[in-house]
Amino acid sequence: MSKEKLKVLIVEDNPTDALVVKKRLQKDSAFDYEVTHVVSGEEALLSMENNTYDIALLDYNLPKMGGMEILAEIKRKNIEVPVVMVTGQGDEIVAAQLIKEGALDYLPKRENYEDAVPFMIRKTIAEFRSMLERARLQKEIALRKEELEKTNAKLMELDRMKSDFVANVVHELRTPLTIIKGNLDNIDKGFAGEVHPKQKEIMGDIFRVISRLSRLVNDLLDLSKIESGKMELNKECLDIVKLAEETAKTFETLAASKKIGIVREFPSKQVIVKADRDKLTQVFVNFIGNAVKFTDRGNVTVRIIDLEGEAQVEIQDTGPGIPEDQTDKIFDKFVRVVAEKKEGTGLGLPIAKDIIVLHKGRVRVESETGKGSRFIFVIPK
Ligand SMILES: Nc1ncnc2c1ncn2[C@@H]1O[C@H](COP(=O)(O)OP(=O)(O)OP(=O)(O)O)[C@@H](O)[C@H]1O
Ligand SMILES: [Mg+2]
Known part of the structure; x- marks a missing residue:
């Protein structure tokens, strides 16, 4: 294998010193050295501007332009070269200053110091290369970050446009729906003439579809409000036990028609939380509604646990459960x-979750297919 060629610049006014180092490098078998020797700082800078060196060994004590000055010029001219400063005996005290000015290392001119030169070159070049690589990576990361930020801003703008569009469309759907429902109501009540039983039956179907559509429209409107940050909470101190009881009661008839019981496990005392009454009711409706809807035998349990700083609510059922790979997605x-x-659109849970998160609460589900599900959420007090 051929050896890597290293271009070394020796800046040294003493020709004997330069020759000693050059000879030592010829004996080193690690690299194939191509050594250039100049005797002054001015020459060194000129040579560095016109050639690329892998390393420069710079004598600190030069007669005219000194080591420190050359370092400053290298920096000013943006010359990319690792510099090892060769200092005289006793110059070690300036070493820290030299490193600060950009020298990668220094080598005091002691007896046989040339023997340390090959190792110093290897070490310094490796350090310099890793510095360059680090700088390159940092630049690349900065560039990528900038690209990502731009893409992200664009996506957010698109997302905002989409949300605005949905909000507008959904809003526009509400008015005609209300008109249809009102007119249908009038026909149903006989204001437009007698209604035959068959017509009443058909209208019943239409009513059901319309109320489904209204619910969908309202859900979409809620979601678009939450997503655009426009949903505001009217927080008040309320008893979550009472709220749970009120909602559970509204499902009693539906549950009884399916022969399912709604079991309450409530603390004996009230549990006061700070929450938006309507929104929290909606959360209970969505969870209890799901439990009753998806369960065909057994019970739905509504449990409230009074914890330190928060109230924990559990809606547990003996329904079909949710496959493990779906529990995050639902x-x-x-x-x-x-x-x-079962009937539904798949908007109930995302709305419930968003409302809980808006209240700075948390929600999760535990489920086993065939055995049932338990939705658990907490609301801060
Ligand atoms: N208690 C439950 N038992 C079994 N599966 C459930 C339960 N609750 C939710 N799921 C599953 O999660 C899905 C999403 O629930 P979500 O409430 O978001 O929608 P939905 O009830 O189908 O429709 P919507 O609530 O919009 O009327 C449901 O379709 C159902 O598959
Ligand atoms: Mg639902």
Whole structure:
């Protein structure tokens, strides 16, 4: 294998010293050295500007332009070269200053100091190369970061446009829906003439579809408000036990028609949390609603645990459960577990989660397929 060629610049006014170092390098088998020798700082700078050196050994004590001055010029002219300063005996005290000015190392001119030169060159070049590599990587990281920031800003703008679009469309859907519902109501009540039983039956179907559509429109509107940061919480101190009881009660008839019980496990005392009444009710409706909807036998348990600084709510059911690989996804928009053929859009859980997070709470689910699910959330007091 051919050896790597290293171009070395020796800046030394004493020809004997230069020759000693040159000879020592010829004996070193690690590299193939190409040595250039100049005798003054001016010459050194000129040579460095016109050639690329792998390393410069710079005598600190030069008659005219001294080591420190040459270092400053190298920096000013942006010459990329690692410098080892060769200092005289007793010059060690300036070493720290030399390093500060950009020299990578220094070598005192002691007896046989030339023997240390090959190692010093190897070490300094390795250090310089890793410095260059670090600088290159840092530059690349900065560039990538800038690119990412630009892309991110663009995506956020697109996302905002999408949210605005959805919000506008959904908002526009509300008015005609209200009109359709109102008119249908009038027909149903006989204001437009007698309604036959068959017509009433068909209208019943239409009402059901319309109320589904209204719910979807309201859910989408809620989500777009949350996503654009426009959902505001009207927080008040309220008893979460009472709120849970009120919501559970509204599901009693539906649960009874499916022969499921709604079990309450509440603390005997009230548990006061700071929350938005309507929004927290919506959270309970979504969780209890899901539990009753997806469960066909057994019970739905609504449990409240009074903890230090927060209230923990658990909605547990004996329904089909949720496959493990789906438990994270169900909190995303429009995600529904395919096997559950129940009515719905897949917006209830993402809304509930967003509302909980807005209250600085947390939510998670524990589930075992075939056995049931337990949705757990906490709301700070
Ligand atoms: N208690 C539960 N038991 C079993 N699966 C559940 C339960 N709660 C939610 N899931 C699963 O998570 C999915 C998402 O629930 P989510 O409430 O977001 O939507 P949905 O109830 O299908 O529709 P929507 O709430 O918009 O009417 C459900 O479709 C169902 O597959
Ligand atoms: Mg739901």
